[in-house]
Amino acid sequence: MGAGSGPGLTGSGTLDAGAVTTASAEVDAGTNQDLALQIDDVTRVAMLAVTCNRYDGSITIKGGDAGDPALVLTGPIFAFGAVAQRLAASLGTVKVTAAAAPATPASVSFLIATSLT
Secondary structure: OEOOOOOEOOOOOOOOOOEEEEEEEEEOOOOEEEEEEEEOOHHHEEEEEEEEOOOOOOEEEEOOOOOOOEEEOOOOEEEEHHHHHOOOOOEEEEEEEEOOOOOOOEEEEEEEEEOOO
């Protein structure tokens, strides 16, 4: 991962996952949508990836716990292990919110790898 002609990083390895969950939502401008991911035990999350069709700060995601922070998407999210687990106390339901501008719908996708135990 990195710039075409600049700094970057490399790595390799495997990630053992008992299950992989994918979900996506298209959210109209100025609205929000609850997306049921059904992952209440975030200690089982081994990897979390979130991508969107725009990273201009107009899209936020928020986990299902009242104390979860609203994460503004200014780029894709790729988090592993304990870091992924700190992004939300619950991923049972995630709220995706699109600002009123720009007026085009937002498309947000999730890829989550979890362990069985």
